[in-house]
Amino acid sequence: MKRLTFDTICSLVMGFDPKYLSIELPSLPYADAFDVIEQVILYRHCVPTTVWKFQRWVGIGDERKMREAQECFDGFLEERIRVKKKDSFEKKEMETVVDDDFLTMILSGEAGIDQGKLTDGFLRDVMFNLLVAGRDTIAAALSWFFWLVAKNPNVEEKILKELDQVMGKDELNKMVYLHGAMCETLRLYPSVPYEHKQSIEPDVLPSGHAIDGNTRILLSIFSMGRMEEIWGSDWMDFKPERWISVGSTDEKKMVVSHVPAYKFAAFMAGPRTCLGRKIAFVQMKAVASCVLCRFKFEVVDDHPVVPDASILMFMKYGLKVRVSNRA
Numbered sequence: 001m002k003r004l005t006f007d008t009i010c011s012l013v014m015g016f017d018p019k020y021l022s023i024e025l026p027s028l029p030y031a032d033a034f035d036v037i038e039q040v041i042l043y044r045h046c047v048p049t050t051v052w053k054f055q056r057w058v059g060i061g062d063e064r065k066m067r068e069a070q071e072c073f074d075g076f077l078e079e080r081i082r083v084k085k086k087d088s089f090e091k092k093e094m095e096t097v098v099d100d101d102f103l104t105m106i107l108s109g110e111a112g113i114d115q116g117k118l119t120d121g122f123l124r125d126v127m128f129n130l131l132v133a134g135r136d137t138i139a140a141a142l143s144w145f146f147w148l149v150a151k152n153p154n155v156e157e158k159i160l161k162e163l164d165q166v167m168g169k170d171e172l173n174k175m176v177y178l179h180g181a182m183c184e185t186l187r188l189y190p191s192v193p194y195e196h197k198q199s200i201e202p203d204v205l206p207s208g209h210a211i212d213g214n215t216r217i218l219l220s221i222f223s224m225g226r227m228e229e230i231w232g233s234d235w236m237d238f239k240p241e242r243w244i245s246v247g248s249t250d251e252k253k254m255v256v257s258h259v260p261a262y263k264f265a266a267f268m269a270g271p272r273t274c275l276g277r278k279i280a281f282v283q284m285k286a287v288a289s290c291v292l293c294r295f296k297f298e299v300v301d302d303h304p305v306v307p308d309a310s311i312l313m314f315m316k317y318g319l320k321v322r323v324s325n326r327a
């Protein structure tokens, strides 16, 4: 799954397909480096700041691995930026179609970012941020989705029925039940299971609690998705119907219900809400519909499926399935 989402996010962000999912499953040093960087970011959340900063200063332990991985990944990004700048310039000169990835949009001014800010370092950091935000979140959500669907044949049947009915024009928007199944997956297994925020000055929270400046607050999105007072007594059920209601103009038409972001916090809420939410649904629905139409998954008996303790909600032992062609 990580190979697939590495290819899709690189294509979306930089217009470059690393072909990490090609049939020979290549080993790419910059993709390995990306994994190392993410692991060390997690490590920095687990040890006191003074410890990892000291390790970074001396150049030992995980921080040494981080420096090497960062050099490798920065090199990859800098090369992609250089190639893209050259390509965009040549295409503009020849008045040919310019690509529609994020990097091209930023370089062409379409993204509305002040052109004076576009140093190579700025571009590299923006690219890195988008790659981190968009790769593992989708990979983790899809793994849980396929597991939940395999464990709930009644849901699988309804998704297949919907796919059969809506395949054709504007199909992703019409996949209301599949959308509900994705939301339900993220309610039970949010890719970002908890959020860490820190106040910069004394404040009063909406709950009425007064907090000092510099207070750290951990918000468990995972727990919020499983609270009876928020989701009702059937909170433990995988129930896409929870997200669907009848249309206001046409009673026969089912639509995705509006659920406030402060209730369903998988993408967070407020000014720093996820910027990739719509892209994430398009990608997840496209992958799920293509795969489910063609293949059936059976979870291998006795394979433990449990969440890993991490900043991202991965499966600790991965997902083992038996795959068969749908007749």
Ligand code: HEM
Binding pocket: 129, 130, 133, 134, 135, 137, 138, 141, 186, 190, 191, 192, 195, 265, 266, 267, 268, 271, 272, 273, 274, 275, 276, 277, 279, 280
């Ligand atoms: C299932 C998929 C995804 C989930 C569950 C998810 C979740 C989140 C969450 C919880 C945050 C808030 C982080 C914080 O406040 O610290 C966030 C921020 C963000 N996400 Fe996503 N995300 C997903 C996919 C994506 C994709 C595909 C992209 C881009 C291609 C993306 C781009 C971003 C960006 C740029 C931010 C930072 C927004 C800001 O700080 O202003 N996300 N995401």
